Amino acid sequence: MADSAQAQKLVYLVTGGCGFLGEHVVRMLLQREPRLGELRVFDLHLGPWLEELKTGSRWGSLWRGGCGRFPIPSQAGIPTPAVEQMILVSVHMDGIRPVRVTAIQGDVTQAHEVAAAVAGAHVVIHTAGLVDVFGRASPKIIHEVNVQGTRNVIEACVQTGTRFLVYTSSMEVVGPNTKGDPFYRGNEDTPYEAVHRHPYPCSKALAEWLVLEANGRKVCGGLPLVTCALRPTGIYGEGHQIMRDFYRQGLRLGGRLFRAIPASVEHGRVYVGNVAWMHVLAARELERRAALMGGQVYFCYDGSPYKSYEDFNMEFLGPCGLRLVGTRPLVPYWLLVFLAALNVLLQWLLRPLLLYAPLLNPYTLAVANTTFTVSTDKAQRHFGYEPLFSWEDSRTRTILWVQATGGSAQ
Numbered sequence: 001m002a003d004s005a006q007a008q009k010l011v012y013l014v015t016g017g018c019g020f021l022g023e024h025v026v027r028m029l030l031q032r033e034p035r036l037g038e039l040r041v042f043d044l045h046l047g048p049w050l051e052e053l054k055t056g057s058r059w060g061s062l063w064r065g066g067c068g069r070f071p072i073p074s075q076a077g078i079p080t081p082a083v084e085q086m087i088l089v090s091v092h093m094d095g096i097r098p099v100r101v102t103a104i105q106g107d108v109t110q111a112h113e114v115a116a117a118v119a120g121a122h123v124v125i126h127t128a129g130l131v132d133v134f135g136r137a138s139p140k141i142i143h144e145v146n147v148q149g150t151r152n153v154i155e156a157c158v159q160t161g162t163r164f165l166v167y168t169s170s171m172e173v174v175g176p177n178t179k180g181d182p183f184y185r186g187n188e189d190t191p192y193e194a195v196h197r198h199p200y201p202c203s204k205a206l207a208e209w210l211v212l213e214a215n216g217r218k219v220c221g222g223l224p225l226v227t228c229a230l231r232p233t234g235i236y237g238e239g240h241q242i243m244r245d246f247y248r249q250g251l252r253l254g255g256r257l258f259r260a261i262p263a264s265v266e267h268g269r270v271y272v273g274n275v276a277w278m279h280v281l282a283a284r285e286l287e288r289r290a291a292l293m294g295g296q297v298y299f300c301y302d303g304s305p306y307k308s309y310e311d312f313n314m315e316f317l318g319p320c321g322l323r324l325v326g327t328r329p330l331v332p333y334w335l336l337v338f339l340a341a342l343n344v345l346l347q348w349l350l351r352p353l354l355l356y357a358p359l360l361n362p363y364t365l366a367v368a369n370t371t372f373t374v375s376t377d378k379a380q381r382h383f384g385y386e387p388l389f390s391w392e393d394s395r396t397r398t399i400l401w402v403q404a405t406g407g408s409a410q
């Protein structure tokens, strides 16, 4: 990469850039990456919020840049993803610089589309994935997107000469395992028997392994590929659909939610803005600290308190008017197990007619009832990560988001 931040005009690619986490990564790059020259936002579904970047309504853009649909000329007749480019002049901490934002509608399972998007990028932040623990997608499709999609990103980096790859992995690569062993304030070196059967954690574990295994491979041009994987625990914040679903469920139940998980079961959670910041920082430091960071995994963490999943959600839903009924689970565990199994049967029976995918199934019940918290400073030691948002700030931002959109379809 070029020598000084001022002179550098780097090309970043964010896959899954319109997702819950991806959108925050895109916005964080626009706000806090002084080397940014072009930002490619690659996603199967381009979000309407990208339109706002053109008007500058939310991102300090001083200038409504030219924007038009610029289809990539097809290569040898292969259809290539639709590309829309807009030029933004974004206000950054270090002054005003032009940033080209390129929205690319594409599919990570299609190697040629990935290669077209990666070509010329200095760094890829790969967040695209099928986050499905509710049985919405088949195991085959989950594998296709999360594993083959990641393989396509790696091969595209090797073929086109992109040297830096940050992968969004997950806590579930580690656990909870199928035995329900607790992981109590563990770190990246804590011994733990990672045993998975569910398609989602299996796919994340294999994808992470592929990324770390690719570290050091020679890319086009002969230099080594440098990779790392970030493992968020349960991410919360603006755009968290499950939080919004709980809020709407509570509104339907007269402002009440009923405790189903013991308060003693600690669940690690991390604010989406801090996860985005960790991605931006890791992508920035990966070149300078290649020897230290290459092939490493980092849990994502911040000052969010350790609480049960439900009690943690109430930090936001309580100020929005909801009440969690019961100091202990109101439903016996065996009944939850039965209801979870019933949901699997109903999902199977109804599949020819409709998609029935409730929150409660054997896997989500097991995850919710197993302590999994992390306590680590590896990201701080390796690349100087410090949370950008305090717990108080993260909480306030999330509450404001729930209040502003909780009941709406957004």
Ligand SMILES: NC(=O)c1ccc[n+]([C@@H]2O[C@H](COP(=O)([O-])OP(=O)(O)OC[C@H]3O[C@@H](n4cnc5c(N)ncnc54)[C@H](O)[C@@H]3O)[C@@H](O)[C@H]2O)c1
Pocket (backbone or CB within 6 Å): 015, 016, 017, 018, 019, 020, 021, 022, 042, 043, 044, 045, 106, 107, 108, 109, 127, 128, 129, 130, 131, 145, 149, 168, 169, 170, 171, 204, 231, 232, 233, 234, 235, 236
């Ligand atoms: N949400 C969490 O609590 C959490 C925790 C740990 C890790 N993660 C990981 O973070 C990443 C982002 O998760 P999220 O919660 O933002 O999910 P999300 O579903 O909101 O975002 C995923 C994005 O990937 C895109 N995508 C899906 N399939 C694609 C394909 N075939 N081609 C191109 N784009 C595709 C989707 O359109 C979406 O915009 C995932 O890799 C997930 O495994 C999420």
Ligand SMILES: CC(C)CCC[C@@H](C)[C@H]1CC[C@H]2[C@@H]3[C@H](O)C=C4C[C@@H](O)CC[C@]4(C)[C@H]3CC[C@]12C
Pocket (backbone or CB within 6 Å): 131, 133, 170, 171, 172, 233, 234, 235, 242, 260, 261, 309, 359, 360, 361, 363, 364, 365, 367, 368
């Ligand atoms: C009906 C209740 C018993 C369960 C309701 C809560 C349940 C839907 C929640 C609890 C724990 C949640 C998971 C946890 O935050 C971590 C992850 C890892 C991430 O990669 C994807 C999301 C996921 C699986 C959360 C999904 C929702 C869960 C299971």
